[in-house]
Amino acid sequence: MKKKAIWSIVLALVVVGVCLGIFFNKRQQALPVKQNKQNAVGLSIKKNEHNNQNDNPESEQPSSSDEYSTDEWMLMGYMAYAHDNYVQSRHIKNNAELVDDVQEDLSDGDLTADKKSNTTYTLTNKFGSVDVEVEDDDVKVTDDGTTVNSKSELKEKFASYSDEIKGMTKSIKNGGNDNSTKDSKGSSNSEKSGNKDSASTSSNESIPNFSVKQLAVLAGFYRGGDESWVTDCINKTAKTKDFTVPTGTMCYGYNKKTGDYFIDGHGDDTTIVDFRREGNVLITKHNDMTGSSVDSSPMVTKKVPLSKLIAKYYSTPQQKAKVDDLANKLLDQQQYHAKVNAASKGEN
Secondary structure (H helix, E strand, C coil), rough: CCHHHHHHHHHHHHHHHHHHHHHHHHHHHHHHHHHHHHHHHHHHHHHHHHHHHCCCCCCCCHHHHHHHHHHHHHHHHHHHHEEEEEEEECCCCCCCHHHHHHHHHHHCCEEEEEECCCCEEEEECCCCCCCCCECEEEEEEEECCCEEEEEEHHHHHHHHHHHHHHHHHHHHEEECCCCCCCCCCCCCCCHHHHHHHHHHHHHHHHHCCCCHHHHHHHHHHHHCCCCHHHHHHHHHHHHHHCCCCCCCCEEEEEECCCEEEEEEEECCHHHHEEEECCCEEEEEEECCCCCCCCCCEEEEEEEHHHHHHHHCCCCHHHHHHHHHHHHHHHHHHHHHHHHHHHHHHHCC
16 A cells, blocks of 8 residues: 555656656747747847838939030930041040030030020031930930030030030020120129230240141141141152152142142142131131031031140140141252152152
Protein backbone atom coordinates (compact mmCIF):
# COMPACT_ATOMS: atom_id res chain seq x y z
CA MET A 1 0.00 0.00 0.00
CA LYS A 2 2.80 2.32 0.96
CA LYS A 3 4.68 1.45 -2.21
CA LYS A 4 1.62 2.23 -4.33
CA ALA A 5 1.33 5.65 -2.75
CA ILE A 6 4.92 6.45 -3.60
CA TRP A 7 4.40 5.57 -7.26
CA SER A 8 1.32 7.76 -7.34
CA ILE A 9 3.36 10.71 -6.08
CA VAL A 10 6.13 10.08 -8.62
CA LEU A 11 3.59 9.85 -11.44
CA ALA A 12 1.99 13.11 -10.32
CA LEU A 13 5.37 14.85 -10.33
CA VAL A 14 6.08 13.58 -13.82
CA VAL A 15 2.74 14.87 -15.07
CA VAL A 16 3.35 18.26 -13.46
CA GLY A 17 6.86 18.37 -14.96
CA VAL A 18 5.56 17.56 -18.44
CA CYS A 19 2.87 20.22 -18.16
CA LEU A 20 5.40 22.81 -17.04
CA GLY A 21 7.70 21.82 -19.89
CA ILE A 22 4.94 22.21 -22.44
CA PHE A 23 3.94 25.59 -20.98
CA PHE A 24 7.45 27.06 -21.07
CA ASN A 25 8.10 25.67 -24.55
CA LYS A 26 5.00 27.40 -25.93
CA ARG A 27 5.98 30.65 -24.21
CA GLN A 28 9.42 30.58 -25.78
CA GLN A 29 7.94 30.00 -29.24
CA ALA A 30 5.53 32.90 -28.78
CA LEU A 31 8.25 35.46 -27.98
CA PRO A 32 10.14 35.38 -31.37
CA VAL A 33 6.86 35.60 -33.22
CA LYS A 34 6.02 38.79 -31.40
CA GLN A 35 9.49 40.22 -32.04
CA ASN A 36 9.32 39.33 -35.72
CA LYS A 37 5.98 41.07 -36.02
CA GLN A 38 7.43 44.19 -34.40
CA ASN A 39 10.42 44.16 -36.76
CA ALA A 40 8.21 43.66 -39.78
CA VAL A 41 6.09 46.66 -38.85
CA GLY A 42 9.18 48.79 -38.28
CA LEU A 43 10.62 47.96 -41.71
CA SER A 44 7.33 48.63 -43.37
CA ILE A 45 7.03 52.09 -41.87
CA LYS A 46 10.58 52.96 -42.75
CA LYS A 47 10.08 51.83 -46.32
CA ASN A 48 6.91 53.87 -46.68
CA GLU A 49 8.68 56.99 -45.44
CA HIS A 50 11.47 56.44 -47.98
CA ASN A 51 8.99 56.03 -50.81
CA ASN A 52 7.09 59.17 -49.87
CA GLN A 53 10.29 61.18 -50.14
CA ASN A 54 10.98 59.88 -53.64
CA ASP A 55 7.53 59.67 -55.19
CA ASN A 56 8.42 62.70 -57.32
CA PRO A 57 12.21 63.24 -57.35
CA GLU A 58 11.88 65.84 -60.10
CA SER A 59 9.77 68.07 -57.86
CA GLU A 60 12.93 69.24 -56.05
CA GLN A 61 14.89 69.77 -59.28
CA PRO A 62 14.43 72.76 -61.59
CA SER A 63 12.64 72.05 -64.84
CA SER A 64 14.83 72.31 -67.96
CA SER A 65 12.38 74.92 -69.26
CA ASP A 66 13.22 77.15 -66.29
CA GLU A 67 16.94 77.19 -67.08
CA TYR A 68 16.54 79.41 -70.17
CA SER A 69 14.24 82.22 -71.17
CA THR A 70 11.70 81.79 -73.95
CA ASP A 71 13.89 83.98 -76.18
CA GLU A 72 16.87 81.67 -75.61
CA TRP A 73 14.83 78.54 -76.35
CA MET A 74 13.61 80.19 -79.57
CA LEU A 75 17.15 80.92 -80.73
CA MET A 76 18.29 77.38 -79.96
CA GLY A 77 15.35 75.96 -81.90
CA TYR A 78 16.06 78.21 -84.86
CA MET A 79 19.75 77.31 -84.94
CA ALA A 80 18.98 73.60 -84.87
CA TYR A 81 16.58 74.14 -87.78
CA ALA A 82 19.00 76.35 -89.76
CA HIS A 83 22.07 74.18 -89.22
CA ASP A 84 22.06 72.55 -92.66
CA ASN A 85 21.61 75.89 -94.44
CA TYR A 86 24.64 77.32 -92.67
CA VAL A 87 26.67 74.21 -93.48
CA GLN A 88 25.93 74.73 -97.19
CA SER A 89 26.35 78.50 -97.35
CA ARG A 90 29.12 79.12 -94.81
CA HIS A 91 30.78 75.71 -94.68
CA ILE A 92 30.55 75.66 -90.89
CA LYS A 93 31.89 72.56 -89.19
CA ASN A 94 30.44 72.59 -85.68
CA ASN A 95 27.92 74.19 -83.33
CA ALA A 96 30.43 76.80 -82.17
CA GLU A 97 30.71 78.19 -85.70
CA LEU A 98 26.93 78.00 -86.12
CA VAL A 99 26.33 80.09 -82.99
CA ASP A 100 29.04 82.51 -84.11
CA ASP A 101 27.49 83.01 -87.56
CA VAL A 102 23.90 83.41 -86.34
CA GLN A 103 25.10 85.93 -83.77
CA GLU A 104 26.87 87.82 -86.52
CA ASP A 105 23.81 87.78 -88.81
CA LEU A 106 21.63 89.18 -86.03
CA SER A 107 24.20 91.86 -85.31
CA ASP A 108 24.55 92.84 -88.97
CA GLY A 109 20.81 92.83 -89.62
CA ASP A 110 21.08 90.00 -92.16
CA LEU A 111 18.80 88.05 -89.83
CA THR A 112 15.95 89.71 -87.94
CA ALA A 113 13.91 88.24 -85.09
CA ASP A 114 10.48 89.71 -84.26
CA LYS A 115 8.61 88.61 -81.15
CA LYS A 116 4.90 88.29 -81.92
CA SER A 117 3.70 87.03 -78.54
CA ASN A 118 5.12 85.52 -75.37
CA THR A 119 5.96 82.29 -77.20
CA THR A 120 5.87 83.02 -80.95
CA TYR A 121 8.44 84.67 -83.22
CA THR A 122 9.16 85.37 -86.88
CA LEU A 123 12.73 85.23 -88.17
CA THR A 124 13.61 86.65 -91.57
CA ASN A 125 16.70 86.59 -93.79
CA LYS A 126 17.33 86.90 -97.52
CA PHE A 127 15.84 83.46 -98.14
CA GLY A 128 12.48 84.26 -96.51
CA SER A 129 10.77 83.96 -93.15
CA VAL A 130 10.06 81.18 -90.68
CA ASP A 131 7.81 81.09 -87.63
CA VAL A 132 9.11 79.75 -84.34
CA GLU A 133 6.93 78.69 -81.41
CA VAL A 134 8.27 77.75 -77.98
CA GLU A 135 6.13 75.06 -76.37
CA ASP A 136 6.32 73.38 -72.97
CA ASP A 137 8.77 70.66 -74.00
CA ASP A 138 9.60 71.49 -77.63
CA VAL A 139 10.48 74.29 -80.02
CA LYS A 140 8.61 74.21 -83.34
CA VAL A 141 9.83 75.93 -86.53
CA THR A 142 7.39 76.27 -89.42
CA ASP A 143 8.12 77.19 -93.03
CA ASP A 144 6.83 74.96 -95.84
CA GLY A 145 6.84 72.16 -93.29
CA THR A 146 7.37 71.83 -89.55
CA THR A 147 10.54 71.01 -87.64
CA VAL A 148 10.26 70.12 -83.96
CA ASN A 149 13.19 69.78 -81.55
CA SER A 150 12.81 68.77 -77.92
CA LYS A 151 14.21 71.10 -75.31
CA SER A 152 16.36 68.29 -73.91
CA GLU A 153 18.02 67.86 -77.32
CA LEU A 154 18.51 71.61 -77.70
CA LYS A 155 20.07 71.84 -74.27
CA GLU A 156 22.50 69.07 -75.13
CA LYS A 157 23.54 70.87 -78.34
CA PHE A 158 23.77 74.45 -77.14
CA ALA A 159 24.24 74.51 -73.34
CA SER A 160 27.94 75.29 -73.81
CA TYR A 161 27.03 78.53 -75.60
CA SER A 162 24.48 79.87 -73.13
CA ASP A 163 26.34 83.17 -72.60
CA GLU A 164 26.51 83.87 -76.35
CA ILE A 165 22.85 82.94 -76.85
CA LYS A 166 21.78 85.13 -73.94
CA GLY A 167 23.62 88.04 -75.54
CA MET A 168 21.88 87.38 -78.85
CA THR A 169 18.46 87.93 -77.27
CA LYS A 170 19.20 91.67 -77.20
CA SER A 171 18.73 91.70 -80.98
CA ILE A 172 15.16 90.41 -80.74
CA LYS A 173 12.54 93.04 -81.54
CA ASN A 174 9.29 93.18 -79.63
CA GLY A 175 6.45 94.62 -81.66
CA GLY A 176 8.92 96.55 -83.81
CA ASN A 177 10.81 97.96 -80.82
CA ASP A 178 14.45 97.02 -80.43
CA ASN A 179 15.05 95.29 -77.10
CA SER A 180 18.75 95.99 -77.13
CA THR A 181 20.20 97.51 -74.00
CA LYS A 182 19.83 101.29 -73.88
CA ASP A 183 21.58 103.93 -71.82
CA SER A 184 19.92 104.81 -68.53
CA LYS A 185 17.66 107.87 -68.54
CA GLY A 186 19.96 109.63 -66.15
CA SER A 187 22.92 109.61 -68.57
CA SER A 188 23.77 112.98 -70.07
CA ASN A 189 24.76 113.40 -73.72
CA SER A 190 28.27 114.33 -72.68
CA GLU A 191 28.57 111.14 -70.62
CA LYS A 192 27.40 109.04 -73.57
CA SER A 193 29.80 110.79 -75.93
CA GLY A 194 32.68 110.39 -73.49
CA ASN A 195 31.98 106.69 -73.05
CA LYS A 196 31.81 106.20 -76.81
CA ASP A 197 35.09 108.02 -77.41
CA SER A 198 36.76 106.01 -74.64
CA ALA A 199 35.56 102.71 -76.09
CA SER A 200 36.66 103.74 -79.56
CA THR A 201 40.14 104.66 -78.33
CA SER A 202 40.48 101.36 -76.48
CA SER A 203 39.33 99.47 -79.55
CA ASN A 204 41.74 101.30 -81.85
CA GLU A 205 44.65 100.47 -79.60
CA SER A 206 43.89 96.74 -79.85
CA ILE A 207 43.59 96.65 -83.67
CA PRO A 208 46.88 96.20 -85.56
CA ASN A 209 47.60 98.36 -88.58
CA PHE A 210 46.99 95.54 -91.05
CA SER A 211 48.43 95.71 -94.55
CA VAL A 212 46.20 95.13 -97.56
CA LYS A 213 47.71 91.67 -97.96
CA GLN A 214 46.93 90.74 -94.36
CA LEU A 215 43.36 91.98 -94.81
CA ALA A 216 43.13 89.93 -98.01
CA VAL A 217 44.08 86.78 -96.11
CA LEU A 218 41.57 87.51 -93.33
CA ALA A 219 38.85 88.22 -95.89
CA GLY A 220 39.57 84.88 -97.53
CA PHE A 221 39.46 83.06 -94.20
CA TYR A 222 36.14 84.70 -93.42
CA ARG A 223 34.61 83.89 -96.82
CA GLY A 224 34.88 80.14 -96.35
CA GLY A 225 34.57 79.98 -92.59
CA ASP A 226 37.96 78.26 -92.37
CA GLU A 227 41.54 78.80 -93.48
CA SER A 228 41.99 75.97 -95.96
CA TRP A 229 40.82 77.67 -99.18
CA VAL A 230 43.15 80.68 -98.99
CA THR A 231 46.02 78.63 -97.57
CA ASP A 232 45.85 76.07 -100.37
CA CYS A 233 45.53 78.71 -103.12
CA ILE A 234 48.44 80.85 -101.97
CA ASN A 235 50.73 77.87 -101.40
CA LYS A 236 49.82 76.42 -104.80
CA THR A 237 50.62 79.74 -106.48
CA ALA A 238 54.03 79.87 -104.82
CA LYS A 239 54.93 76.32 -105.88
CA THR A 240 53.35 75.87 -109.31
CA LYS A 241 55.27 76.28 -112.55
CA ASP A 242 52.38 75.40 -114.82
CA PHE A 243 49.57 77.94 -115.09
CA THR A 244 47.82 76.20 -118.00
CA VAL A 245 44.96 75.59 -115.58
CA PRO A 246 45.10 78.50 -113.10
CA THR A 247 42.15 77.34 -110.98
CA GLY A 248 43.16 77.22 -107.34
CA THR A 249 45.91 79.83 -107.64
CA MET A 250 45.44 83.28 -106.11
CA CYS A 251 46.34 86.93 -106.34
CA TYR A 252 44.90 90.18 -105.04
CA GLY A 253 44.11 93.45 -106.78
CA TYR A 254 42.32 96.79 -106.63
CA ASN A 255 39.11 97.77 -108.42
CA LYS A 256 39.23 101.48 -109.26
CA LYS A 257 35.52 101.59 -110.13
CA THR A 258 34.31 100.33 -106.76
CA GLY A 259 37.21 101.38 -104.59
CA ASP A 260 37.44 97.82 -103.24
CA TYR A 261 40.33 95.43 -103.11
CA PHE A 262 39.73 91.80 -104.05
CA ILE A 263 41.24 88.34 -103.96
CA ASP A 264 40.78 86.03 -106.94
CA GLY A 265 41.06 82.25 -106.76
CA HIS A 266 40.80 82.02 -110.58
CA GLY A 267 37.79 79.77 -110.63
CA ASP A 268 34.15 80.76 -111.11
CA ASP A 269 32.56 83.83 -109.50
CA THR A 270 32.46 82.12 -106.10
CA THR A 271 36.25 82.42 -105.86
CA ILE A 272 36.31 86.22 -105.91
CA VAL A 273 35.97 88.18 -102.67
CA ASP A 274 35.81 91.98 -102.62
CA PHE A 275 36.88 93.67 -99.38
CA ARG A 276 37.63 97.02 -97.84
CA ARG A 277 38.31 98.35 -94.37
CA GLU A 278 36.14 101.04 -92.82
CA GLY A 279 37.43 102.02 -89.41
CA ASN A 280 37.61 98.85 -87.35
CA VAL A 281 35.24 96.92 -89.61
CA LEU A 282 36.08 94.74 -92.59
CA ILE A 283 33.39 94.74 -95.30
CA THR A 284 33.36 91.76 -97.66
CA LYS A 285 31.25 90.91 -100.68
CA HIS A 286 31.14 87.48 -102.24
CA ASN A 287 28.91 84.83 -103.73
CA ASP A 288 26.90 83.10 -101.04
CA MET A 289 27.30 79.67 -102.68
CA THR A 290 23.84 78.49 -101.64
CA GLY A 291 22.12 78.22 -105.00
CA SER A 292 21.94 75.21 -107.29
CA SER A 293 24.34 77.06 -109.58
CA VAL A 294 26.64 80.07 -109.48
CA ASP A 295 24.11 82.20 -111.36
CA SER A 296 21.36 81.42 -108.88
CA SER A 297 23.48 82.06 -105.80
CA PRO A 298 23.10 85.57 -104.36
CA MET A 299 25.89 88.01 -103.63
CA VAL A 300 26.11 88.98 -99.98
CA THR A 301 27.78 91.89 -98.26
CA LYS A 302 29.03 91.27 -94.75
CA LYS A 303 30.37 93.62 -92.12
CA VAL A 304 32.58 91.98 -89.52
CA PRO A 305 34.45 93.73 -86.70
CA LEU A 306 38.20 93.32 -87.05
CA SER A 307 38.29 92.45 -83.37
CA LYS A 308 36.24 89.38 -84.17
CA LEU A 309 38.58 88.31 -86.97
CA ILE A 310 41.56 88.88 -84.70
CA ALA A 311 40.02 86.74 -81.97
CA LYS A 312 39.36 83.93 -84.43
CA TYR A 313 42.39 84.07 -86.74
CA TYR A 314 45.09 86.37 -85.31
CA SER A 315 45.28 85.94 -81.54
CA THR A 316 48.01 83.34 -80.93
CA PRO A 317 51.65 83.53 -82.07
CA GLN A 318 51.03 80.57 -84.38
CA GLN A 319 48.00 82.24 -85.99
CA LYS A 320 49.85 85.52 -86.47
CA ALA A 321 52.80 83.72 -88.06
CA LYS A 322 50.48 81.89 -90.44
CA VAL A 323 48.62 85.02 -91.58
CA ASP A 324 51.85 86.98 -91.98
CA ASP A 325 53.51 84.15 -93.94
CA LEU A 326 50.53 83.83 -96.32
CA ALA A 327 50.41 87.62 -96.75
CA ASN A 328 54.09 87.67 -97.72
CA LYS A 329 53.51 84.94 -100.33
CA LEU A 330 50.34 86.52 -101.76
CA LEU A 331 51.04 88.10 -105.16
CA ASP A 332 49.38 91.21 -106.51
CA GLN A 333 47.91 91.09 -110.00
CA GLN A 334 51.04 92.44 -111.69
CA GLN A 335 53.31 89.96 -109.94
CA TYR A 336 50.90 87.13 -110.67
CA HIS A 337 50.68 87.85 -114.40
CA ALA A 338 54.46 88.22 -114.60
CA LYS A 339 54.84 84.76 -113.10
CA VAL A 340 52.24 83.32 -115.47
CA ASN A 341 54.02 84.84 -118.48
CA ALA A 342 57.42 83.58 -117.31
CA ALA A 343 56.03 80.08 -116.88
CA SER A 344 54.47 80.24 -120.31
CA LYS A 345 57.75 81.26 -121.95
CA GLY A 346 59.58 78.54 -120.09
CA GLU A 347 57.25 75.96 -121.57
CA ASN A 348 58.01 77.22 -125.07
